[in-house]
Amino acid sequence: MSDPNEPPPYQPGPAPAAGAPLSAADDKLWASLAHFGNIILLVPALIIYLVFKDRGPLVNQESKEALNWTINVTGVIVIVNILSAILGVIPILGFVLGLLLTLVWVAVLIVNLVFAIIGGVRVNGGGTYRYPFNYRWIK
Known part of the structure; x- marks a missing residue:
């Protein structure tokens, strides 16, 4: 028999769904990380685009722009x-x-390197960034 003054055992709450929409702060974070990830070329922007494109409008737009730039x-x-x-x-x-x-x-x-830093800083500051001379492979 358990003690009635003892708190009940910890019950974890439901985990957020994998495809749940991002908060505005997370949306901005992942969008800026897509640009900063261009410093090491293709892989970070591709992963962020594939994982987060449907979870936030800013990350969709900015990761697509960053991915197009890094493809070029x-x-x-x-x-x-x-x-x-x-x-x-x-x-x-x-x-x-x-x-x-x-x-x-x-x-x-x-x-x-310069454009990736400029893009990441602008997006992190609340704006958007379009790379100059960027052929857009993904529309």
Whole structure:
């Protein structure tokens, strides 16, 4: 027999549903993280888009924008790497072109870093961000 003065055992409440709508603060958080995730290219924006796109309007819009940008940046990085590998077999000209392609590669990564930070800060501040020169693969 249990003591009547003893509190009842802990009963956890219902867990939130996996597809439950996000609060406004969480919506803004995940939207800004989609932009900040672009610093390490494709994977974070893709995961945030796939998991949260139907749970909040801001995260849907901003993760789609961030994903479109990082698809473009990743494509340019892959193309530059392939061209560097192909042109690397040419003796002197290949070295010069490889050096130029390395500079392009570094410039693309720096531009991506700057735009990802600007996008994340703007969204975290309550606004929206559209990347310049962004071909939108996902409409």
